[in-house]
Amino acid sequence: MSDLATQERSDGEGAEGGAPDEAAPASGRAPKRKRPFWIELPFLAVIALVLAFLIxxxxxxxxxxxxxxxxxxxxxxxxxxxxxxxxxxxGEPDRGEVVVFRDPGDWLAGRPAKQPTTVQKALGFVGLMPAAGEQHLIKRVIGVAGDTVECKGTGPLKVNGKALTEPYVxxxxxxxxxxxxxxxKVTVPAGRLWVMGDHRQSSQDSRYHQNDPRGGMVPVTDVVGRAVVVAWPVPHWSGLPVPDTFDQPGLDDRK
Structure with a gap:
């Protein structure tokens, strides 16, 4: 009796508490084989390119x-x-912002453009490198719709009668x-911007296109977006905030 009971307990432990047979999974199905990385790599590359393009x-x-x-x-x-x-x-551009915009009226006419390579075009298209060969400009917004912008002599530059202190010049x-x-002395119409470069004596901006059909104004619809940070090269890393001079009291008091 004693030996039989001991044998039954041993059999029970073997059936319930022992290690499963490693050769056969509990479900009875063969384990899934993991795909080699070289097969998954093209799919990952496509996903990365799509994400880059959307960004x-x-x-x-x-x-x-x-x-x-x-x-x-x-x-x-x-x-x-x-x-x-x-x-x-x-959202629309505001005074003091540095914006990128499409050429509003042959501002870049006559200036040689560096032609990108096929690879540069492809990488620029998906956003993996700066856009190349596109007709864009970058300037600072000085006046928005309804603003009166004025320059006399060497300055200061005035917006709605308020002199701007411009440490960025x-x-x-x-x-x-x-x-x-x-x-x-100009007044900015609705849907337009008056823009100027920070290198005032070396910038062909709104001032030098007053004879074009828009009077040197940039349509808001031509603005691609606001430049928010210098990303490269590393020593030049910095943000591009709106200078305090554009927050002074009374600047919105249009005359």
Missing amino acids: KTFLLQAFLIPSGSMQNTLQVDDRVLVDKLTPWFG FQGNTACSTDPEGQF
């Missing part, structure tokens, strides 16, 4: 700075990231240029 189209896009018209805020060959999401929610430049185009 470039709806969120952020990189742009290359081709000239010194925004020095010293932006240097030649800097890469900036442009916020493209805000315009989708009805290139060192050695004056706020206003004394050439004929640099002396002006």
